[in-house]
Amino acid sequence: MxxxxxxxxxxxxxxxxxxxxxxxxxxxxxxxxxxxxxxxxxxxxxxxxxxxxxxxxxxxxxxxxxxxxxxxxxxxxxxxxxxxxxxxxxxxxxxxxxxxxxxxxxxxxxxxxxxxxxxxxxxxxxxxxxxxxxxxxxxxxxxxxxxxxxxxxxxxxxxxxxxxxxxxxxxxxxxxxxxxxxxxxxxxxxxxxxxxxxxxxxxxxxxxxxxxxxxxxxxxxxxxxxxxxxxxxxxxxxxxxYYPATRPTFKQTFKIAAINTLPAVEIIYAHESYNPKLIKDAISDGAQGIVIAGTGAGDESLAAEPYIAAAVAQGVPVVISTKINVGCVVPSAGSDTIAAGFLNPVKSRIQLQYALANNYSMNATRASFEQVLGSMIGYGASG
Missing domain, CATH: 3.40.50.1170 (L-asparaginase, N-terminal domain)
Known part of the structure; x- marks a missing residue:
């Protein structure tokens, strides 16, 4: 030894x-x-x-x-x-x-x-x-x-x-x-x-x-x-x-040569009686994207829904992850928010930063999170 x-x-x-x-x-x-x-x-x-x-x-x-x-x-x-x-x-x-x-x-x-x-x-x-x-x-x-x-x-x-x-x-x-x-x-x-x-x-x-x-x-x-x-x-x-080299099923990669700065993306931590106005405040302070560390499998409170809708209407992507840190937020057909899949809040924030830095559209950003998992469970995500 x-x-x-x-x-x-x-x-x-x-x-x-x-x-x-x-x-x-x-x-x-x-x-x-x-x-x-x-x-x-x-x-x-x-x-x-x-x-x-x-x-x-x-x-x-x-x-x-x-x-x-x-x-x-x-x-x-x-x-x-x-x-x-x-x-x-x-x-x-x-x-x-x-x-x-x-x-x-x-x-x-x-x-x-x-x-x-x-x-x-x-x-x-x-x-x-x-x-x-x-x-x-x-x-x-x-x-x-x-x-x-x-x-x-x-x-x-x-x-x-x-x-x-x-x-x-x-x-x-x-x-x-x-x-x-x-x-x-x-x-x-x-x-x-x-x-x-x-x-x-x-x-x-x-x-x-x-x-x-x-x-x-x-x-x-x-x-x-x-x-x-x-x-x-x-x-x-x-x-x-344990097995030969393999790429994680849901992994996305991003180019960085032309990136000099990263857009601000804030994580909002959900809990009992949390103040969803924090979403509006973060955007007012310059956040270009929002990640919500949701309860359970990415659940959103009723009080948060109008703030989330307002953010999306402004063109600000809102990614829903889970504060539990392990598990999956599943894509939902017709949802305005983006499901983080298996990414926890901090990793969701990073992926959203690099999607925005590469000038992804809202649909392309959604696809980077949802497309592979969505296709497996029957929900599509356009790119």
């Missing part, structure tokens, strides 16, 4: 970023602002694949003054060079280029950040003559599923993106970050990871980003797809896969 304890504890005293090093593909790495590289000198191994790690902060880069503290630590403290240095086994399976894309709590990651992150990853992986086998994104777990979903629906090639985080900071006695990072890179270089889009790897499990959600606020066994399950896992840091 490998031990990562010493590496994890040393992270708190390592520098937050390394100076830029010379690398083999200067134009590519300069564009990416590579701040750590094992691709030159004695560390480079020409027989190994190349992986790009983009660090954004989060618990995996968190630090505390106590090794027993896994609740009141500071997220986004440790840099990508230190993360790699704490897991020397990484360099036995790949050459690493590291980019310090950000270093903050994932709650502070913005949609604009993730759009730029996706453009960088598409450039690094999908451009002609790219020398990267795959990319790994280290990320805080609070919004990890949102970033992973965005990367999944905007990836333009078959190379894998693996998103990884940790539930305990690097300074914790039983830090999970180093092991998770090793597993993430291991999956990124596995040829069988190709064609699966973005993958989430934590705690010996491999999940497809389209389906995977955060299910628990505290425990290590928190990410998963409650109904659809995992696509694979790792045993002794060796990936296994």
């Amino acid at each position: 490998r031990s990562f304890l010493a590496g994890a504890l040393c992270l708190s005293v390592l520098a937050s970023a390394a100076p830029t090093l010379s690398v083999r593909d200067v134009p590519q790495t300069e564009f990416l602002n590579v701040t750590y590289s094992s691709s030159s000198g004695s560390l480079h191994n020409s027989s190994l694949p190349n992986v790009l790690i983009l660090a954004t902060g989060g618990t995996i880069a968190g630090s505390s003054t106590s090794s027993e503290d896994d609740t009141h630590y500071q997220a986004g403290v440790i840099g990508v060079a230190a993360l790699v240095a704490a897991v020397p086994d990484l360099l036995n399976i790949s050459n690493i280029d590291g980019v310090q894309f950000a270093n903050k709590n994932s709650g502070d990651i913005t949609s604009a950040d993730v759009l730029q992150l996706s453009k960088l990853i598409n450039y690094a992986l999908c451009r002609s003559h790219s020398n990267y086998t795959g990319a790994v994104v280290t990320h805080g777990t609070d919004t990890l599923e949102e970033t992973a979903f965005t990367l999944d629906i905007t990836l333009s090639c078959s190379k894998p993106i693996v998103i990884v985080g940790a539930m305990r900071p690097a300074t914790a006695t039983s830090a999970d970050g180093p092991g998770n990072l090793l597993e993430a890179v291991t999956v990124a270089v596995d040829p069988r990871a190709k064609g699966r889009g973005a993958l989430i790897v934590l705690n010996d499990r491999i999940g497809q980003a389209w389906y995977t959600i955060k299910r628990n606020a505290n425990t290590l066994e928190t990410f998963g797809a409650p109904e659809q399950g995992f696509v694979g896992g790792l045993l002794s840091y060796t990936p296994f896969w």
